[in-house]
Amino acid sequence: LILGVAYSENFAQSLAIFGVVGAGLTIVLKEVVLSMVAWVVLMTGSMIRLGDRIKIEKVNNPIIGDVVDISLTKITLYENITNDSVTSHKRAGRIIFVPNYLIFTSEIYNYTHLSMKTIIDLVEINFSFDSNFGKAETITREVVENISGRYADMAKRQYDKLKSRYTLRNMPTYPRIVFYPSIQGDGVTMAIWYIAPYREILNLKSEITKQCITQLNAQEDIKLIYSSASVYLESNRKKSTFGSVQI
Known part of the structure; x- marks a missing residue:
């Protein structure tokens, strides 16, 4: 009877110890286990594949790159x-390792999911209120169609393939040009949406911007504006003024 009691006490202590150790291991290895589960999901699905360009949305630190390897944990x-490396990161060319479990905890943007190899990109240009908006739209549409129009049919074919898997409406016609008051309230913004291959995003954005600005700036009845900041020194005091300048 005494041995039985002693054995039962040791057994209870052992269970308690194993319970504590198990809980600790669960906490420590939680991300590893989740990453392994995520690997199974990735291998059996089509969410992300080798060669895809993806963006992982993390707070204050979005990650974007081309997938070159998918291992058991990362x-x-x-x-x-x-575009992100130009506007936000200011650098590129690094190898980035991210744990697989992020597919469960973060938003994932896939630029090349399944058949899609194009995206819809944006260029914005600001005008004064007295500009000839109809003329500006005509000039801009001609420029954009000449540069990106050849990708419209390719994008539509890719989009139609996705419709066989997802519930999607018919693809709108691009380019799409819309006008709305600028955020600063000092003019009107023209938003230009157009088709761009994911590997040519910066090239098309650069060419469209250059040609649109050049042609629009040559028109007497179209006035481009841009935000500016000036600093004046008066009696050893620094004074800053902000506003918009017409071209």
């Missing part, structure tokens, strides 16, 4: 030169 990305 996704390896090559940080190519993209």
